[in-house]
Amino acid sequence: MPIKAFLFDLDGVIVDTAIYHYQAWRRLANELGFDISEQFNERLKGVSRMESLDIILAQGGITLPDDKKNDLAAQKNGWYLELVSRMTSDDILPGVATFFSQVRKAGLKTALGSVSKNAPLILERIGMTNAFDAIIDGTKISKGKPDPEVFLKGAAELEVSPAECVVFEDAVAGVEAGKRGGMFVVGLGSPDMLIQADLVAPSLAALTVEEVLKKSE
Template sequence: MFKGVLFDLDGILTDTAEYHYRAWKKLGQEIGIPIDRKFNEQLKGVSRNDSLKLLLEKADRVGEYNSERLQELATCKNNYYLEMIKNIGPEDVYPGILTLLKELKGHGIKVSLASASKNGPLLLGLLKLNSFFDGIADPEKIAFGKPKPDIFLLAAKNINVRAEECIGIEDAIAGVQAIQSSGAMPIGVGKTSELGDKLNIVPTTEKLTYDYLVSKWEDLFKVV
């Protein structure tokens, strides 16, 4: 039986992806690098600094900025984002998530946050989900962001569970790849065309029930 569940945040607990897009779009306009939603797909699940690098690479302008200016741009984007999300509340938690968290807690399963967002603690507070999380992986304390496994390995470590004993839940391909590399069992939320066909996928978070997680975990270890 699995001992822990590692949750991504954006697109799993709530929909902050739209605000990230708007914040990156606003920053892009200010520095003369327009972006659209198609380009924004590359940024999902990716850390702030790595997203900024992708934005600058798009216009072949990475070499124009020193480290201090890069940090200023990243901070500027985050300030836009924070202003946009300040009204998020418990009513914005995705369908099925609160029930799942209650079920996991009731069965003694540890829960940890594995988000690339440095605003994870803030968002958990706004959503009133703090009490359900036994650990939060700090993206500042890892060497590499998604699709490397570091954030999921840290999330598992923070709840004293091996990654191989955990289920990871993601909605972005970079996150799915990170879960797979960590040794945890991935469950995707979205479409096979976007996440691949080598994992279990549900169309919406409403399908993420405790019984569903248990059945997929048991399927993984069935002897053929």
Template sequence: MIKAVLFDLDGVLVSTDEYHYRSWKKLSADEGFDFFDHEFNHKFRGVARMECIEIITKTSGKHYTPEQKQELANRKNRYFVESLANVTTEVLLPGAVAALNELRSRGIKTAVASNSRNAVTIIKQVNIAHLLDAVVDGHQIENSKPDPEVFLLAAKKVNVPPPLCLVVEDAIAGIESARRAGMKALGIGTRDRLPNADIVVPDLSAISVDNLLKI
């Protein structure tokens, strides 16, 4: 029986894709990367920021030192953080708040487990902090997904053994992270993109809490 549900944040509970896209687009304009568009942006889903920097600089063909790459990452994050002032509850995805409310009413622990270092800010902006028992973000971990660290730490924080935790994820790396943590995984998206998830649904409104807890 599932005793805790550990949610990735972006793409599961909220969608800040457009905010990330605009931030990467602004950085690309700064650097003269004319190849960056929405299709290229899909490569960054579930990928840590420095890995994204490696992808975009390699594609550009330009040489950047490690220090310059770090500056690019910092600048992109600054653009994104500045944009978060405009985030409202409109970015909440279908079924997210209803699922959190019902899980808590049943005594199921809830947590956000995200690679993002901006998770706490976003959670406050969309007013769901009171619906979570724990938050683990990029400030608290050394290894990003697909390493299982973020989910194992979240399970520890809610005091539930990994086999009794369900992960809700929208990225391949996140599903792999859940597997390595010894947890079941509900994928948000499509089966062809998330073949290793136990069940895949388009969003949280497409599955009842009863069925979610039976996974």
């Protein structure tokens, strides 16, 4: 079945907001009396906000009621939004513009599949809202990755089947989500980490659309 659509994660694929997430989560951890490292932060990639908070609280040995956790998640998000609101098109990762140009020339449909509720804001800041035919973010899903919901909804909105989709992901949870959704998955990052991916490259800058389509045949 020929590929008709490319579905992209946002963080680590189009832009790299991991440093902003880390700064905000670390500030929260510090206020709770402990610290988290950048290495620890890798565990939070592709994971929803509340799940990330649970992982951090477990790291600090802290148990809190849901209302308090909601307050902390909102506080972290406020700090994060302060940081991402300063983003511009300069924050688009190398190779993204060229790759998307190839995507359009190939006549492929595009969707964003991100668990972030801030994805529309980030796309607006970097000027890429119109690069996507469909945008599925954290406000449109009930399950975070590795559940495939975000990508299955993207395929449905594009009116294509999962088998006609290629997913681009940098996180282990995201790669698993794409595979569970029955899609061809391109992992962006380390082959040692993204072992479930069908194809692995350092970034979009290292790929061409023609190469991806050929590999996914």
